[in-house]
Amino acid sequence: MVIKVFLASSSGSTAIKKKQQDVLGFLEALKVDYAPLDIACNEDNRMWMRENVPVEKKPTNGIPLPPQIFNEESYCGDYETFFDAKEDNAVYAFLGLPPPPGSKEAKEAFILENLPVENGTIVNGTNDAEDEENLEAEEENLDDDTLKASVKEEEAQEEVEDEEAKQEEEGE
Numbered sequence: 001m002v003i004k005v006f007l008a009s010s011s012g013s014t015a016i017k018k019k020q021q022d023v024l025g026f027l028e029a030l031k032v033d034y035a036p037l038d039i040a041c042n043e044d045n046r047m048w049m050r051e052n053v054p055v056e057k058k059p060t061n062g063i064p065l066p067p068q069i070f071n072e073e074s075y076c077g078d079y080e081t082f083f084d085a086k087e088d089n090a091v092y093a094f095l096g097l098p099p100p101p102g103s104k105e106a107k108e109a110f111i112l113e114n115l116p117v118e119n120g121t122i123v124n125g126t127n128d129a130e131d132e133e134n135l136e137a138e139e140e141n142l143d144d145d146t147l148k149a150s151v152k153e154e155e156a157q158e159e160v161e162d163e164e165a166k167q168e169e170e171g172e
Contacts, residue, residue, distance in 0.1 A: 003027065003034040003095055004070040006049040010040045011066070019079040020067045026086060032095065039066060053078075071096040 005027070007020045027034045039046035053064040054075055069076040076082070076095055085094030089108070092099040099105035 001071055001097065003032055003076075004037055004072070005034055006037050006039050006045060006066050006068040006070075008040040008066045009038045016066060023067045023069065023079065023082055026091070030091065032097065069095070
């Protein structure tokens with residue numbers, strides 16, 4: 001899947017230029033495959049973008065401004081929705097792409113997918129303290145090395161405590 005970013009190469013607006021640079025820079029940093037499509041020099045690109053931005057997303061004058069972002073033919077959003085997704089650590093979901101393994105977005109998705117949901121609310125029949133413990137356990141299970149290190153730390157701490165208890169008993 002290729003992300004299409006509709007841009008205006010010869011825009012006179014510095015605000016539009018900054019927004020375009022922000023989107024492209026962020027996609028490059030994430031190593032997302034994208035195609036910049038110029039609407040200033042290519043009438044076909046301009047017409048395609050204008051026809052495919054949903055009516056409810058178009059401004060009152062009916063002409064959407066760049067950057068506009070699509071995943072192939074599917075509309076993702078404009079700069080404002082991209083920025084909101086970036087702030088919420090949900091850029092991959094915004095783009096309709098699976099998050100890379102190990103990313104914060106992938107971990108959050110894993111946790112949400114593995115907790116039971118009823119009517120849009122996460123439930124598992126436990127109290128809040130148990131919920132928090134279960135969530136922490138799920139997060140630890142995401143990374144086996146972290147889990148193994150945590151178990152080793154606990155075992156080492158138990159050994160130290162056992163040794164201290166023995167020494168106290170012998171000293172009495």
